[in-house]
Amino acid sequence: HxxxxxxxxxxxxxxxPFSTLGWPEKTKELEYFYPTDTLVTGYDIIxxxxxxxxxxxxxxxxxxxxxxxxxxxxxxxxxxxxxxKSLGNGIDPLEVIAQYGxxxxxxxxxxxxxxxxxxxxxxxxxxxSRNFANKLWNASRFILMNIEGKEVKxxxxxxxxxxxxxxxxxxxxxxxxxxxxxxxxxLGIAAQKLYDFLWDQFCDWFIEIAKIxxxxxxxxxxxxxxxxxxxxxxxxxxMLHPFMPYITEEIWQTMPHDxxxxxxxxxxxxxxxxxxxxxxxxxxxxxxxxxxVRNRRSEMNVAPSRRTKLYLATAKPDAFVEGTAIFQRLAxxxxxxxxxxxxxxxxxxxxxxDAKIYIQMDELVDKAxxxxxxxxELESAEKQYATAQAKLSNEKFTGKAPANVVEGVRQNAARLxxxxxxxxxxxxALGR
Numbered sequence: 001h002x003x004x005x006x007x008x009x010x011x012x013x014x015x016x017p018f019s020t021l022g023w024p025e026k027t028k029e030l031e032y033f034y035p036t037d038t039l040v041t042g043y044d045i046i047x048x049x050x051x052x053x054x055x056x057x058x059x060x061x062x063x064x065x066x067x068x069x070x071x072x073x074x075x076x077x078x079x080x081x082x083x084x085k086s087l088g089n090g091i092d093p094l095e096v097i098a099q100y101g102x103x104x105x106x107x108x109x110x111x112x113x114x115x116x117x118x119x120x121x122x123x124x125x126x127x128x129s130r131n132f133a134n135k136l137w138n139a140s141r142f143i144l145m146n147i148e149g150k151e152v153k154x155x156x157x158x159x160x161x162x163x164x165x166x167x168x169x170x171x172x173x174x175x176x177x178x179x180x181x182x183x184x185x186x187l188g189i190a191a192q193k194l195y196d197f198l199w200d201q202f203c204d205w206f207i208e209i210a211k212i213x214x215x216x217x218x219x220x221x222x223x224x225x226x227x228x229x230x231x232x233x234x235x236x237x238x239m240l241h242p243f244m245p246y247i248t249e250e251i252w253q254t255m256p257h258d259x260x261x262x263x264x265x266x267x268x269x270x271x272x273x274x275x276x277x278x279x280x281x282x283x284x285x286x287x288x289x290x291x292x293v294r295n296r297r298s299e300m301n302v303a304p305s306r307r308t309k310l311y312l313a314t315a316k317p318d319a320f321v322e323g324t325a326i327f328q329r330l331a332x333x334x335x336x337x338x339x340x341x342x343x344x345x346x347x348x349x350x351x352x353x354d355a356k357i358y359i360q361m362d363e364l365v366d367k368a369x370x371x372x373x374x375x376x377e378l379e380s381a382e383k384q385y386a387t388a389q390a391k392l393s394n395e396k397f398t399g400k401a402p403a404n405v406v407e408g409v410r411q412n413a414a415r416l417x418x419x420x421x422x423x424x425x426x427x428x429a430l431g432r
Contacts, residue, residue, distance in 0.1 A: 014052035017065035024060075036066050043071040043116060070185045073118035075109070080120055091121060103244035104130040110243050111195070113188040132195060133247050136240070139203050140251045143229045146214055147256075150223070154256040156231050157224040161213075162322060164228045165279035167206045170197065171232050176270035178239060191243050198236055205287065206232070212325045230256055235268045282319035285354040286326055292350045293331040293357060299426050300348075301373070302364045307332045311342045311358040320355065348429040361430065371430050378423045381416055388413035 012019075021030040035057070041050060050069055057065035076082055077089040084090070096105050107129040112119035156168065174197045181190035206229075213225045234255050237248040241262045249262050259265045293310065310333040312320050317338045320327075327333040347358040361367070391397050391409050398406055 010048050010052055013049055014056040015060075017053055017057055018061055034061060034065065035063055038068045038070060039066040040070045040072065042074060044074065046071070071116055072113055073116060075112075075119050075121050078120055078122040078124075080118070096123075096126060100126045100130045101133065101246075103133055103247050106245075107132065107191065107243050110187050111191045115185065132199065133244065135199055135203060136237075136244075136247060137251070139198070139207060140233060140237075140255070142207060143226075143233055144254060147226050147230065150226060152223070152226045152230055152256055154230050154234055154258060155227065157227045159224060160228070160276075160279075161221070161224070162279045162283055162319075163206065163209050163326075164225065165276035166283035167202065167228065167232055168274050169276045169280045170201050171235060172270060172274040175235075175239065175268045179267070179269055194236070194240055194243070198240075202232060202236065208330060209326055212329055238262055238265060238268050282316075282322070285316065285319050285352070286323035288352045289320065289350075289355050289357055290327060290331045292352050293327075293333075293359070296348060296350050296359065296426075296429075297332070297364070299422055300361065300365055300370060300429075304332055306364050307334045308360060308363045309334050310336050311344060311347070312336060312338045312355050313341045313358070314338065314355040315340070316354055346431060365430075367430055371427065374423050374427050374430070378420065378427070381420050381423065385413060385416040385420060388416060 015023075017036065018030060018034050021027060021033055023030055039050065039053075053065050057063060074082060075091075077087075077091075081087060081089060093105060104126050108121070108126045109119065111129070112121070112125070156164075160168065174193055178190045178193055181187070181193070210225045210229060213221045216222065234252060234257055237252045237255075241248045241252075245263070252262050289312065310327060310331065314320055320336070320338050324336045327336045342358055344358050344360070346360070346362060348361045350357040350359070388409050392406075392413060
């Protein structure tokens with residue numbers, strides 16, 4: 001005989017918001033914590049749990065138990081399958097933590113969050129998060145190495161160089177956007193913005209540019225950039241702390257800082273006084289030109305050790321003249337000449353929104369050998385492109401092959417088309 005007075009497990013779960021706080025007694029905990037602010041849960045138990053907690057709260061407490069419910073998706077395996085014992089595709093988080101670290105696992109899960117959508121878990125993504133943690137650690141070691149034995153305050157110097165204003169503005173903008181994202185529970189977007197800022201803007205650009213002053217003869221300029229490095233890094237660590245609590249606290253404690261610990265410090269926020277739009281625009285112009293030169297050199301297989309003079313034509317000379325040292329360090333220029341225009345025979349021309357840059361490639365490559373190499377590469381790429389196009393034109397292939405295979409061929413054809421255009425551009429620049 002089946003007992004009619006049986007309650008399912010969700011009945012007791014429905015009482016959780018208040019029964020855990022001493023209800024039906026009117027305790028201090030119940031008065032303080034009910035209702036709570038936000039409930040975080042998966043979308044698969046909306047009716048099993050969330051709705052029942054609301055029913056029970058209204059019935060017994062005369063008030064809903066929470067103001068906001070944040071629904072996240074399920075964590076699936078790399079193939080998109082639900083994790084289960086029968087499939088044997090479950091992940092033991094303790095094993096992942098032992099191999100990659102708790103911060104890497106936490107950051108992986110957060111960056112995969114898109115409200116209402118499932119997350120595909122793979123070790124490759126955890127490895128990418130671990131690499132990000134390594135990048136953070138190495139950037140911090142670089143800063144600590146350069147402030148060792150120096151008295152460096154955790155505040156911005158009175159004098160800021162153009163690149164200092166650019167990185168401070170960039171951080172300020174990220175602080176504004178991340179706070180807005182967090183208010184809207186866009187955790188994955190917030191984490192990605194911090195990732196992009198630290199890796200691309202701070203490490204790949206600002207630290208490399210900072211080395212110019214750190215290795216120069218002007219000690220005041222070196223001290224100023226040390227302060228900027230510490231100021232930006234400590235605040236970036238604070239912003240990353242909710243996403244990667246262990247490594248950020250560990251690093252922050254070794255740097256000049258105010259307060260006892262990151263976890264009890266205030267979260268960085270936007271400050272209108274730290275916006276420098278003019279300096280940022282000047283810096284972006286210089287960066288666009290440096291990036292364009294580096295890309296063209298890479299396309300033509302020019303080694304970093306081979307340096308040459310750059311000629312830069314622009315209507316905005318001040319920013320580029322000021323950035324001469326940046327071109328010498330990052331664009332491998334022996335010197336930079338800036339003018340309204342140039343007439344140079346046989347030079348490769350690179351165009352950016354604010355400048356036209358000329359490079360005398362004869363000084364960098366064996367023209368005949370490079371033309372021969374590029375011609376061979378072009379022939380190979382054109383053959384591959386023709387093969388891909390033939391497949392896409394074949395109705396038997398597009399009709400019978402799996403959709404992901406067809407899409408893969410289509411994407412490969414698009415990549416080959418771009419590659420062919422780049423090779424032709426390089427050959428044209430070499431005068432073929």
